[in-house]
Every structure is written in C-alpha cells, then in structure tokens.
Amino acid sequence: DSGVTQTPKHLITATGQRVTLRCSPRSGDLSVYWYQQSLDQGLQFLIQYYNGEERAKGNILERFSAQQFPDLHSELNLSSLELGDSALYFCASSVQGLNEKLFFGSGTQLSVL
Amino acid sequence: GENVEQHPSTLSVQEGDSAVIKCTYSDSASNYFPWYKQELGKRPQLIIDIRSNVGEKKDQRIAVTLNKTAKHFSLHITETQPEDSAVYFCAASMTTDSWGKLQFGAGTQVVVTP
Numbered sequence: 001d002s003g004v005t006q007t008p009k010h011l012i013t014a015t016g017q018r019v020t021l022r023c024s025p026r027s028g029d030l031s032v033y034w035y036q037q038s039l040d041q042g043l044q045f046l047i048q049y050y051n052g053e054e055r056a057k058g059n060i061l062e063r064f065s066a067q068q069f070p071d072l073h074s075e076l077n078l079s080s081l082e083l084g085d086s087a088l089y090f091c092a093s094s095v096q097g098l099n100e101k102l103f104f105g106s107g108t109q110l111s112v113l
Numbered sequence: 114g115e116n117v118e119q120h121p122s123t124l125s126v127q128e129g130d131s132a133v134i135k136c137t138y139s140d141s142a143s144n145y146f147p148w149y150k151q152e153l154g155k156r157p158q159l160i161i162d163i164r165s166n167v168g169e170k171k172d173q174r175i176a177v178t179l180n181k182t183a184k185h186f187s188l189h190i191t192e193t194q195p196e197d198s199a200v201y202f203c204a205a206s207m208t209t210d211s212w213g214k215l216q217f218g219a220g221t222q223v224v225v226t227p
C-alpha cells in the first residue's frame with residue numbers, strides 16, 4: 001500500500017457526462033500529480049499541484065480540470081466525456097514535487113460507453 | 114517539451130539471463146531519470162532512479178546507466194526471475210522554475226520465462 005488513496009476504483013458512465021475522481025495523498029506529501037494511462041499511450045502526465053497551487057501542466061484537455069484543496073486532497077473533473085477518455089487515471093503524490101519518488105495510488109478505471 | 118523514447122516495446126528473456134531496456138530523451142536540460150515497474154493490474158512503483166551528476170547506479174540485480182552526451186539511459190536487470198515480469202517505464206524530468214514534470218516512455222513489457 002503506497003498510502004495514496006483514490007476513489008472510486010471503477011467508474012462507468014456515458015458519453016457527454018461529467019465525473020469527478022478523488023485522490024488523497026500520503027500523509028505529509030504536499031504535491032499531487034494526475035496521470036492518464038491508456039493502452040496505446042502509456043502514462044501521460046496531466047497536471048501537478050503543490051500545496052494547493054497548480055505547478056505544472058501536461059497534455060490536459062480543456063474539458064478536464066483539477067484542483068487541490070486546503071486539506072491537500074485533489075479532484076480531477078472530466079466533462080463532456082468521449083469514448084476516447086476511457087483509461088486508467090492515476091494519482092501520485094510526493095513530498096515536495098521536486099524530482100523525487102512518486103507514490104502512485106491504485107488508480108480509477110474509467111469506462112465511457 | 115521533453116520527449117522520451119523507450120525500446121524495445123516487448124522483451125522476452127529466459128530466467129537467469131539479463132534484460133536491457135534503453136531510453137533516449139530530447140531535452141538536454143533533463144536531470145532526473147527514474148524507472149518504474151508496473152505489474153499487471155497494479156500501480157507503478159519506483160525501482161531505481163539516477164540524477165544527471167551520476168553516470169551509473171546499482172541496487173542488487175538492477176542498475177541504471179546514464180550517458181548525458183548521447184542523451185540516453187538504460188536499465189539493466191541481471192539474473193532475471195519470473196517476478197521481474199512486468200511493464201517497465203523510464204522517465205525524464207527537468208526542473209523548470211523549480212518544479213519537475215516527469216515524462217514517461219511508452220513502456221517495455223518484460224516477460225521472463227522459466
């Protein structure tokens with residue numbers, strides 16, 4: 001167990017819908033990252049937060065948004081869902097967010113039908 | 114932005130043999146190179162990492178080498194065992210404005226056959 005908690009584990013929804021994925025980092029970690037893993041594209045970096053502020057952005061679609069709350073948990077919001085958004089979404093956390101070990105959660109498997 | 118290429122995409126080895134996975138990166142400013150192992154249905158986990166001021170690092174049966182001039186780094190697994198079967202991801206990161214952004218390679222599926 002990495003100490004990073006992601007909910008829900010599985011999510012099935014329809015195209016056009018909106019979903020929220022939740023992540024609680026390890027105790028003491030200030031930085032949270034979101035990654036998308038699909039079969040044909042490996043692990044794609046989406047976004048990073050540090051202590052409530054956005055710090056780095058990757059290939060995150062405009063339909064997606066995220067935030068980190070004062071208690072350091074993070075949420076990833078996916079809207080106007082398309083079939084191609086079906087993937088495994090990982091959250092990871094680290095202490096400072098400065099080139100250090102990432103601890104991954106178990107992921108949320110999103111299926112858009 | 115950084116681009117990381119990883120080869121091969123699949124690797125089959127006999128138990129006891131060595132496995133080598135190679136990655137190249139595009140941005141010469143990258144200075145942190147971790148390797149993650151992901152077993153089937155599980156989360157990625159860090160197995161070893163190297164920073165740009167070091168050319169080689171070893172931890173038991175795994176080692177990583179870095180060639181900054183050529184912009185490539187490699188993972189070496191010796192005396193492979195069935196439990197080494199997994200997908201291995203290399204990654205590269207540079208600190209811009211003091212924040213690292215890991216870019217992962219596409220992964221290598223390693224299968225160790227008894």
